[in-house]
Amino acid sequence: MFVSAIEKVNNFTRPIHTITRTYAGLISPGTATFFFVNEEGVAITCKHVMDIIAQTDAINHHYNAFKIERDRLVKDHSYTANLQALEQKYNMWAETLIQLKNAFRNSFDLVTGFQWYMHPTLDLAILKFNGFNQKFYNSHATFVSDPRKVKQGRSLCRLGYPFPEFNNFSYDHYTDDIEWNNIGVQDSPSFPIDGIITRYGAVPGGQVASIEMSTPGLRGQSGGPLFDVDGLVYGMQSMTQHLHLGFDIHELEIINNGTRAKVSNYPFLHVGHCVHVDRIKDFLREHNVKFYEE
Numbered sequence: 001m002f003v004s005a006i007e008k009v010n011n012f013t014r015p016i017h018t019i020t021r022t023y024a025g026l027i028s029p030g031t032a033t034f035f036f037v038n039e040e041g042v043a044i045t046c047k048h049v050m051d052i053i054a055q056t057d058a059i060n061h062h063y064n065a066f067k068i069e070r071d072r073l074v075k076d077h078s079y080t081a082n083l084q085a086l087e088q089k090y091n092m093w094a095e096t097l098i099q100l101k102n103a104f105r106n107s108f109d110l111v112t113g114f115q116w117y118m119h120p121t122l123d124l125a126i127l128k129f130n131g132f133n134q135k136f137y138n139s140h141a142t143f144v145s146d147p148r149k150v151k152q153g154r155s156l157c158r159l160g161y162p163f164p165e166f167n168n169f170s171y172d173h174y175t176d177d178i179e180w181n182n183i184g185v186q187d188s189p190s191f192p193i194d195g196i197i198t199r200y201g202a203v204p205g206g207q208v209a210s211i212e213m214s215t216p217g218l219r220g221q222s223g224g225p226l227f228d229v230d231g232l233v234y235g236m237q238s239m240t241q242h243l244h245l246g247f248d249i250h251e252l253e254i255i256n257n258g259t260r261a262k263v264s265n266y267p268f269l270h271v272g273h274c275v276h277v278d279r280i281k282d283f284l285r286e287h288n289v290k291f292y293e294e
Contacts, residue, residue, distance in 0.1 A: 002194060002229055015190075016103070030220070033221055035225050042128045044125065044127065051118075056102060059097060099177070107135070110132060122209060122279055156228055168180060168185060170183075191220075
């Protein structure tokens with residue numbers, strides 16, 4: 001049903017690749033999604049995604065400041081105690097996030113910078129890229145113009161980049177830094193998931209703010225488009241809510257592979273919430289961002 005629509009949406013939807021490192025040395029890949037709304041290098045994503053990106057410089061600068069002081073420590077009999085004191089000063093614990101790096105994949109030849117605007121109440125952000133010469137996205141989103149088409153029971157699809165498969169990163173012991181490289185897998189495949197509109201969410205004042213879907217938005221799909229069979233965009237994946245079904249099973253005795261066992265199960269229905277298309281268009285108009293609708 002969504003074959004041609006997915007091909008269309010893939011042309012303007014892109015992944016955000018992230019690598020993080022904890023003080024204990026654990027390096028983890030992560031993904032999110034953004035999509036372009038015009039040919040001028042302007043995209044949208046979730047505010048909670050942009051919040052993480054906005055912290056990048058502060059997190060990296062904090063660790064660099066720690067490294068400068070650490071490297072000045074004299075390696076004598078007091079080194080361990082002095083290092084522990086420095087770790088306390090900078091709140092360096094095993095699970096502390098010390099480095100964060102992001103890559104906006106397959107979007108431009110180069111980027112000299114970007115600016116963003118975050119919605120004051122909704123999980124929505126505008127991302128404007130600067131300084132590029134060549135675009136690597138081939139089209140842009142077209143939003144549905146008639147909000148009456150956002151009806152309960154309509155089948156829609158989301159596209160994003162869960163299940164990160166990229167591994168083109170490494171740790172440099174000499175510089176004590178994580179870095180991107182050209183070795184290994186550099187991309188993760190897009191992943192669609194369909195469902196039907198179930199309910200709506202409102203903001204104070206009565207405006208419809210979100211569209212609830214019968215299926216979950218997957219981790220990594222945040223910021224991805226919600227679209228119909230024609231590729232028209234109805235919203236943007238924001239979060240997943242977990243609804244307790246009440247069909248609980250507690251220590252039910254079963255036979256499994258010839259052995260008696262007791263099992264418990266507390267099932268939930270996982271439903272996705274998407275920012276409504278009208279709220280996206282309102283925010284784009286507020287910031288004088290060009291967009292298309294049909």
